[in-house]
Amino acid sequence: MDALSPAQYTLIYNLISFTVASMGAATVFFFLERGQVLRSYRTELTLAGLVTLIAFYHYLRIFMSWEAAFDFTDAGALVTTGKPFNDAYRYADWLLTVPLLVFELIAVMKLSQGRGRSLGIKLAAAAALMIALGYPGEIYRDEMALRWTFWGLSMLPFLYIVFTLSVRMADAISEQPEAVRGLVSNARWFVVVAWWFYPIVFLFPMLGVEGSVALTIEQVGYCVADIVAKVGLGLMIYAIAARKSAIEAEGGSGQVRAAA
Amino acid sequence: MDALSPAQYTLIYNLISFTVASMGAATVFFFLERGQVLRSYRTELTLAGLVTLIAFYHYLRIFMSWEAAFDFTDAGALVTTGKPFNDAYRYADWLLTVPLLVFELIAVMKLSQGRGRSLGIKLAAAAALMIALGYPGEIYRDEMALRWTFWGLSMLPFLYIVFTLSVRMADAISEQPEAVRGLVSNARWFVVVAWWFYPIVFLFPMLGVEGSVALTIEQVGYCVADIVAKVGLGLMIYAIAARKSAIEAEGGSGQVRAAA
Numbered sequence: 001m002d003a004l005s006p007a008q009y010t011l012i013y014n015l016i017s018f019t020v021a022s023m024g025a026a027t028v029f030f031f032l033e034r035g036q037v038l039r040s041y042r043t044e045l046t047l048a049g050l051v052t053l054i055a056f057y058h059y060l061r062i063f064m065s066w067e068a069a070f071d072f073t074d075a076g077a078l079v080t081t082g083k084p085f086n087d088a089y090r091y092a093d094w095l096l097t098v099p100l101l102v103f104e105l106i107a108v109m110k111l112s113q114g115r116g117r118s119l120g121i122k123l124a125a126a127a128a129l130m131i132a133l134g135y136p137g138e139i140y141r142d143e144m145a146l147r148w149t150f151w152g153l154s155m156l157p158f159l160y161i162v163f164t165l166s167v168r169m170a171d172a173i174s175e176q177p178e179a180v181r182g183l184v185s186n187a188r189w190f191v192v193v194a195w196w197f198y199p200i201v202f203l204f205p206m207l208g209v210e211g212s213v214a215l216t217i218e219q220v221g222y223c224v225a226d227i228v229a230k231v232g233l234g235l236m237i238y239a240i241a242a243r244k245s246a247i248e249a250e251g252g253s254g255q256v257r258a259a260a
Numbered sequence: 261m262d263a264l265s266p267a268q269y270t271l272i273y274n275l276i277s278f279t280v281a282s283m284g285a286a287t288v289f290f291f292l293e294r295g296q297v298l299r300s301y302r303t304e305l306t307l308a309g310l311v312t313l314i315a316f317y318h319y320l321r322i323f324m325s326w327e328a329a330f331d332f333t334d335a336g337a338l339v340t341t342g343k344p345f346n347d348a349y350r351y352a353d354w355l356l357t358v359p360l361l362v363f364e365l366i367a368v369m370k371l372s373q374g375r376g377r378s379l380g381i382k383l384a385a386a387a388a389l390m391i392a393l394g395y396p397g398e399i400y401r402d403e404m405a406l407r408w409t410f411w412g413l414s415m416l417p418f419l420y421i422v423f424t425l426s427v428r429m430a431d432a433i434s435e436q437p438e439a440v441r442g443l444v445s446n447a448r449w450f451v452v453v454a455w456w457f458y459p460i461v462f463l464f465p466m467l468g469v470e471g472s473v474a475l476t477i478e479q480v481g482y483c484v485a486d487i488v489a490k491v492g493l494g495l496m497i498y499a500i501a502a503r504k505s506a507i508e509a510e511g512g513s514g515q516v517r518a519a520a
Contacts, residue, residue, distance in 0.1 A: 014346070028310060028313060076343075
């Protein structure tokens, strides 16, 4: 690989640290604000906080791996140490967080018992399969035929999720109380759009973008995508849970006191 | 750069550590005292604590970077190690905390639903833009023309925030209950005045102050400004939330019990 410039190195270094801070802060926010919604919505905020907590852990590991892979000479020149930068932490992270993310989105809708659970499990399983199929393409990153094959395989569960969220969920949305229908619909479009980042960033090395530029695009892309997909969706789930709590509390069913 | 004297090195070292301690202590204070105010003001204390928590994380990183950038010879002489001191952590910090700070100030006012949210989002976006425009000026710190350009660009959203808080918010203040009107007005003047620190400290290297003196002024200036702006404003928000909670509880609406 051509050498990483100090500016590229520093940009990635600072962005990974920024992501650590964002994930940690979001985790504390979701866990503290969990008590602000009705009891029946607290599990969704637990899930939102778990997603960012798992990402916080993995980004700390990524930060340590990035630091270990490079060093500065006494004269201040940037050099590699021989230790590989372990990007597979991202796949370990996604294998846990991506199924949780779709599950949390379905859960906050409170569909009729059986339907919500069955839909949540199907989408979560598809999400896990999607990540597992992407991993070999990442490991054999210099063998383009293998990388394309696993990219293609991984796109199948990806498109199933996109199709389910954008087309098949229209009736689930119409079941929502009118005051949150817009918020819930926005949340699923948010997932559909934000998740396209990942297969596109994955493609860059296959489209002739090489060396340190490809590495920089990939790292910046994944950091930004993870903040948007995890913190962003979590905040939307929080807004839905808070709005639904306010509606149900106004209903005078005494649930406000129960939530205290 | 001319060499940092041991006294300058130690002053900065101790002040960074002092800031770590201040931010950590403030975080614990805001999170513990969150239960002392009514439920509807707890999110503001969550935000105040998140701001100091994020700063705590970044000041720990700044501390580690400062330690790694210098060393002492066996004879006790201060030398640089070749590892750069990474001051960009400050920009990563501000990109998260400055929008949260303005948002928390607007949130505690409890303006009528739509207005508060729209004003909060506009000011937070302006704050993020202001930081993002300052960053290139920091990275290319030896190129004075670039540094002036980005300082000037960054001043535009800065002046928009200052103008909005000091002039356009008069009616929002008059909406506040009489007993907290003074506190709320003070809090916005506090932001307007305290934030002037930053563009002024940024100017020093451009006004012919050079080398180790400029570095010392910059580090001391930013540490002091961060403590004032983050811990100081958080305490004012806490005072407003506590006063408003007391007023609403006296209103006899039974909200005290619900908040207990």
